[in-house]
Amino acid sequence: MGQFLPFYKQVFKNLFSKPATTQYPFKPKEYPERTRGHIEINKDQCILCGMCMRSCPPGAINVDRAGKTWTINRFDCIQCGYCAEKCPKKCLSIIPGYQEPGAEKFAETVEVPYEPPKPAAKPAAPAAQGNAAPAAQGNSAAPAAATAQGNGTAPAAAQANAAEKADSTSGD
Ligand code: SF4
Ligand code: SF4
Numbered sequence: 001m002g003q004f005l006p007f008y009k010q011v012f013k014n015l016f017s018k019p020a021t022t023q024y025p026f027k028p029k030e031y032p033e034r035t036r037g038h039i040e041i042n043k044d045q046c047i048l049c050g051m052c053m054r055s056c057p058p059g060a061i062n063v064d065r066a067g068k069t070w071t072i073n074r075f076d077c078i079q080c081g082y083c084a085e086k087c088p089k090k091c092l093s094i095i096p097g098y099q100e101p102g103a104e105k106f107a108e109t110v111e112v113p114y115e116p117p118k119p120a121a122k123p124a125a126p127a128a129q130g131n132a133a134p135a136a137q138g139n140s141a142a143p144a145a146a147t148a149q150g151n152g153t154a155p156a157a158a159q160a161n162a163a164e165k166a167d168s169t170s171g172d
Contacts, residue, residue: 038077038094
């Protein structure tokens with residue numbers, strides 16, 4: 001009889017205590033702090049830079065910049081949190097709650113409303129300056145001066161000097 005005493009003690013203890021199991025699905029599961037559940041995106045903050053796609057070890061994310069979509073294959077995600085860490089806009093976060101099991105793999109696609117900034121128009125003023133100044137310098141004034149020096153003025157002065165020397169020599 002003594003050997004059954006611990007057994008009876010456990011039975012009476014369980015009869016008057018709360019069940020160790022939770023009442024799921026009637027009572028929602030409470031996840032512990034820092035649970036790595038699943039990735040969620042704040043699509044309004046996303047700039048489609050693709051950093052999350054490039055940093056995801058199993059390649060679970062695809063960013064289509066032209067199509068403006070962000071796609072995650074949750075069956076490939078290992079909840080490492082690396083994409084959320086690398087996102088420059090901090091629009092990815094790990095939320096408690098796991099991906100539901102499924103018979104087939106599928107990807108979840110989110111349409112991102114990001115509008116890339118339009119390239120600024122080139123300023124017109126610097127272009128006008130760049131055309132006028134070189135044309136004025138290169139076409140008219142400088143070559144004209146060079147022509148005057150090279151063809152007419154300098155030889156005429158040399159001739160005048162030679163005539164003066166000849167006069168002074170003949171005078172002696
Ligand atoms: S979620 Fe973050 S890292 Fe990924 S494309 Fe958007 S802004 Fe870039
Ligand atoms: S948590 Fe890790 S595996 Fe999952 S999408 Fe982000 S980087 Fe990829």
